[in-house]
Amino acid sequence: MTHDTADTTRVETTAPESPTTDERRRGLFRARSRLGKVISAVVVLWAAASVTFILQSLAPGNRATLLLNLASGESRERTPDEIAPVNAQYGFTDPIWRQYLDYLGGLVRGDLGTSYQLQQPVLRVIGDQIGSTLVLTAGALILAWLIVIVVTVGTAGRRGPIGAIGSLVETVTAGLPHYWLGAILLVVFAINLGWFPVESGDGLPGLVLPVLTLAVPLAGFLGQVTRDEFARSLDQPFVLSARARGARDLRVRSRHVLRHSVLPALSISGWAIGALFSGAVIVETVFARAGIGQTLVTAANSRDIPLVSGIVIVIAAVYVLANLAVDVLYSIIDPRIERS
Amino acid sequence: MTIGTRARPRIALAVTITALLTITLSGCGRSAPTGDGRSTGVPAAAGTPVTGGVIEYGHEQEPPCAHAGWIQNAYLARQYLDNLVSLDDDSKVVPWLATSWDISPDRRSYTFHLKPGVRFTDGTPLDAAAVKSVFDTYLSKETPNSTVVAYLGKYFSSGEALDRYTYRINLSRPYSPLLTVLTQGYFGIQSPTALARGPKANCTAPVGSGPFILERWERNRAITFVRNPDYNSAPANARHQGPAYVDKVIWKFLKDPVLRYGSLTSGSSDVIYNVPVIDWADASKRFQLQQYITGGRPNTISLNVTRAPFDDVRVRQAFAFSADRRAAVAAAFRGVVPFNGNGALSQSTPDYDATLNDAYRHDPATANSLLDAAGWTRSDGGIRTKDGQKLTATLVYAADAIVGPEGAAVLQDVAAQAREVGFDIVLRPATQSEYFGGKYAPADTYDGYVGYWTSPTPGLLYINWRQRLDGSPNPNNTSYYNNPALQQEIESANSTLDPAQQTAHYRRAQQIISDEAVSVGLYTQTTSMATDPHLRDVWIEKSQGEPVFADARFVR
Numbered sequence: 001m002t003h004d005t006a007d008t009t010r011v012e013t014t015a016p017e018s019p020t021t022d023e024r025r026r027g028l029f030r031a032r033s034r035l036g037k038v039i040s041a042v043v044v045l046w047a048a049a050s051v052t053f054i055l056q057s058l059a060p061g062n063r064a065t066l067l068l069n070l071a072s073g074e075s076r077e078r079t080p081d082e083i084a085p086v087n088a089q090y091g092f093t094d095p096i097w098r099q100y101l102d103y104l105g106g107l108v109r110g111d112l113g114t115s116y117q118l119q120q121p122v123l124r125v126i127g128d129q130i131g132s133t134l135v136l137t138a139g140a141l142i143l144a145w146l147i148v149i150v151v152t153v154g155t156a157g158r159r160g161p162i163g164a165i166g167s168l169v170e171t172v173t174a175g176l177p178h179y180w181l182g183a184i185l186l187v188v189f190a191i192n193l194g195w196f197p198v199e200s201g202d203g204l205p206g207l208v209l210p211v212l213t214l215a216v217p218l219a220g221f222l223g224q225v226t227r228d229e230f231a232r233s234l235d236q237p238f239v240l241s242a243r244a245r246g247a248r249d250l251r252v253r254s255r256h257v258l259r260h261s262v263l264p265a266l267s268i269s270g271w272a273i274g275a276l277f278s279g280a281v282i283v284e285t286v287f288a289r290a291g292i293g294q295t296l297v298t299a300a301n302s303r304d305i306p307l308v309s310g311i312v313i314v315i316a317a318v319y320v321l322a323n324l325a326v327d328v329l330y331s332i333i334d335p336r337i338e339r340s
Numbered sequence: 341m342t343i344g345t346r347a348r349p350r351i352a353l354a355v356t357i358t359a360l361l362t363i364t365l366s367g368c369g370r371s372a373p374t375g376d377g378r379s380t381g382v383p384a385a386a387g388t389p390v391t392g393g394v395i396e397y398g399h400e401q402e403p404p405c406a407h408a409g410w411i412q413n414a415y416l417a418r419q420y421l422d423n424l425v426s427l428d429d430d431s432k433v434v435p436w437l438a439t440s441w442d443i444s445p446d447r448r449s450y451t452f453h454l455k456p457g458v459r460f461t462d463g464t465p466l467d468a469a470a471v472k473s474v475f476d477t478y479l480s481k482e483t484p485n486s487t488v489v490a491y492l493g494k495y496f497s498s499g500e501a502l503d504r505y506t507y508r509i510n511l512s513r514p515y516s517p518l519l520t521v522l523t524q525g526y527f528g529i530q531s532p533t534a535l536a537r538g539p540k541a542n543c544t545a546p547v548g549s550g551p552f553i554l555e556r557w558e559r560n561r562a563i564t565f566v567r568n569p570d571y572n573s574a575p576a577n578a579r580h581q582g583p584a585y586v587d588k589v590i591w592k593f594l595k596d597p598v599l600r601y602g603s604l605t606s607g608s609s610d611v612i613y614n615v616p617v618i619d620w621a622d623a624s625k626r627f628q629l630q631q632y633i634t635g636g637r638p639n640t641i642s643l644n645v646t647r648a649p650f651d652d653v654r655v656r657q658a659f660a661f662s663a664d665r666r667a668a669v670a671a672a673f674r675g676v677v678p679f680n681g682n683g684a685l686s687q688s689t690p691d692y693d694a695t696l697n698d699a700y701r702h703d704p705a706t707a708n709s710l711l712d713a714a715g716w717t718r719s720d721g722g723i724r725t726k727d728g729q730k731l732t733a734t735l736v737y738a739a740d741a742i743v744g745p746e747g748a749a750v751l752q753d754v755a756a757q758a759r760e761v762g763f764d765i766v767l768r769p770a771t772q773s774e775y776f777g778g779k780y781a782p783a784d785t786y787d788g789y790v791g792y793w794t795s796p797t798p799g800l801l802y803i804n805w806r807q808r809l810d811g812s813p814n815p816n817n818t819s820y821y822n823n824p825a826l827q828q829e830i831e832s833a834n835s836t837l838d839p840a841q842q843t844a845h846y847r848r849a850q851q852i853i854s855d856e857a858v859s860v861g862l863y864t865q866t867t868s869m870a871t872d873p874h875l876r877d878v879w880i881e882k883s884q885g886e887p888v889f890a891d892a893r894f895v896r
Contacts, residue, residue, distance in 0.1 A: 061777020068486070069776040076815030077781040085482065117404040118559070119543040128559060183598055191602035198599060198606045199592065288594050290560040301772040
């Protein structure tokens with residue numbers, strides 16, 4: 001062993017690595033890093049499921065009472081006679097670790113359980129609702145990026161009023177609360193002007209205002225991050241060299257500088273998916289859209305543990321996938337990352 | 341029943357925003373007259389009524405399942421179920437599935453003669469056996485309907501199918517409110533074939549014999565009702581017999597008030613439920629308006645008599661005297677929803693005693709002297725004390741489920757005025773899961789509890805005021821007030837034959853509740869609908885305020 005190691009070390013130090021070894025090493029590194037990512041993804045999902053389960057289980061109030069009262073709209077105490085069959089049906093009186101293991105076992109089998117309130121398999125409830133929310137959040141993310149690119153390339157790093165206005169707009173829009181923006185857009189563009197349907201529905205016209213509501217604050221936030229980086233990149237020597245080669249301003253900005261400056265905003269976009277989901281809760285109510293946000297609020301209000309946990313797991317999964325996608329995009333935009 | 345879920349907190353924000361927008365967008369020139377609460381808005385458009393079309397209805401709350409004991413369930417039931425009997429606009433019970441009925445001389449059995457030839461929309465014949473099995477199911481231990489149990493549990497003895505079309509209910513003792521009680525959507529007759537599929541299937545696809553069929557339920561969006569083409573069992577008080585005129589009703593869940601009213605003004609909806617108070621004046625100039633003040637218990641504060649400070653009747657009375665509740669309600673609801681000072685019954689309930697509305701007219705001087713007499717003293721005009729204890733009381737209300745933003749404003753006003761006579765009133769908003777989870781059900785968790793219970797009959801008093809006894813618990817008595825004399829008055833009223841005596845008993849019961857100040861009345865539980873002039877004959881029925889679309893027609 002010792003000899004082998006020493007031998008290898010000697011080989012390595014004395015002769016430059018052959019390309020094949022180098023590539024194999026890099027491949028090994030990549031495989032290991034991918035395995036690591038898969039493991040951390042599984043850990044994130046497990047943690048999301050566990051924390052939700054525990055928080056919901058330990059929340060005050062009796063679950064059987066809650067189920068009965070929600071069904072009848074009452075808020076009264078329930079007699080042991082009333083509670084017993086509900087406890088038996090849902091296993092509420094089983095020890096908590098047992099309920100937890102049952103739940104995890106279901107997860108491994110791909111069974112998220114049955115919603116207490118809706119009496120439907122959780123997977124089906126989520127399946128019915130997630131599409132609408134994904135369209136909304138993906139649309140918002142894409143639109144936010146389009147806004148960021150146009151505004152940044154047009155105004156960032158410019159002295160005088162143009163740069164200042166761009167920066168001001170970003171600062172203001174980044175702070176706009178969704179419920180405020182959504183209500184304003186609804187009242188002005190749907191109710192008063194009638195340009196868009198009041199109820200969002202399924203069609204493309206109905207998607208515009210909800211997507212704008214989510215995209216505008218996000219664009220402001222991403223724009224702020226990009227703008228600073230953009231201004232820094234403009235001072236880099238490669239910009240000077242590009243200009244020296246006779247490149248026009250727009251080309252310098254969009255081809256050379258933009259590529260450098262989007263990286264910080266790109267890494268935030270993974271996080272932004274989570275923020276968009278929470279924004280969707282409000283947007284879906286304001287514009288009467290179906291979706292996972294409304295389902296989550298109703299489920300949390302009624303402590304529908306299987307449904308809440310199921311939705312949290314699905315959102316966590318989307319979040320994990322989004323961050324993996326960000327990693328991939330990162331190394332496409334800046335190949336140095338893969339090499340380092 | 342029972343309790344309607346109201347606006348959520350974030351909706352309150354949206355309301356504020358509309359308020360701001362209304363001011364900024366419409367300028368300051370327009371004054372906003374407040375509705376008088378009974379305005380009927382504009383008349384239906386003149387023109388030819390046509391058959392067909394789709395009603396887009398903007399409703400508010402979405403229940404978890406179609407049929408249960410909540411008021412939201414009664415609203416839906418009216419569309420796809422028929423009841424044995426119906427309540428007409430004059431609060432008279434009229435035929436529906438039962439074309440006639442006989443009451444035995446001892447008033448302990450009611451024999452219903454059913455209309456022959458009615459079928460559920462799954463083909464099952466609607467006969468006495470079906471009615472029996474439905475009532476037995478609603479009253480069963482395994483799959484009860486809690487509202488059916490609350491009304492009938494202590495009176496129902498048995499149900500019998502005497503022959504194909506004759507069903508009999510046997511009671512353990514006379515129960516005068518029975519027929520009125522049966523008119524509510526909770527008592528609707530479902531197909532026994534469908535019921536036998538179990539709660540899972542019935543949750544979103546119940547089957548009845550009503551004017552519409554529940555075709556599809558898209559969660560968070562809408563329920564689609566299609567016309568039942570074979571409908572032949574409309575109630576006697578329907579505006580027409582036979583199938584509904586329109587092809588479909590899209591029952592949309594528009595929880596946000598800005599959106600809901602906007603959907604009506606923009607034409608996305610033909611009719612909406614719960615017109616926002618802030619839009620009432622505008623709606624009265626553009627739409628047909630209907631307002632329904634529910635009977636039963638109004639929104640009241642039940643005072644917990646089992647512990648200090650409200651274990652002393654003088655302190656309860658002082659609290660009732662301490663605030664100008666009438667003005668608080670008028671301010672918060674902009675005059676749209678009426679004050680209801682009688683804490684036992686709402687003003688639209690039969691045998692309601694209007695004189696009790698002002699039994700505790702705002703009178704800080706009396707409140708102060710009652711508190712002095714009860715031994716609660718103050719030196720500096722601050723919070724009163726007795727034996728080192730502060731005069732503190734915690735009022736619990738379900739902010740997101742029962743008490744909307746306007747109701748919360750009323751409570752804040754009341755709490756602030758009570759402070760002036762030396763009360764320290766702590767308002768505790770409960771979340772929906774805390775509230776329905778029973779966190780505030782035990783007696784030691786609150787001093788006052790805000791709630792309502794919609795009902796077409798004063799017989800409801802029995803549900804709210806029957807004593808809590810070992811072996812016969814009554815969790816609906818939220819004042820924890822056990823008074824055998826009160827229970828006796830209510831039981832006598834429920835069982836007596838003579839209407840005059842019945843009224844006298846119900847009035848004495850209200851008098852006791854008022855004298856003892858165990859329930860402090862605030863405002864009526866009120867629902868409203870605004871309808872486009874081009875849709876006529878949408879109406880609100882009398883038992884629970886259920887919207888009726890079977891007679892509605894578009895005008896061309």
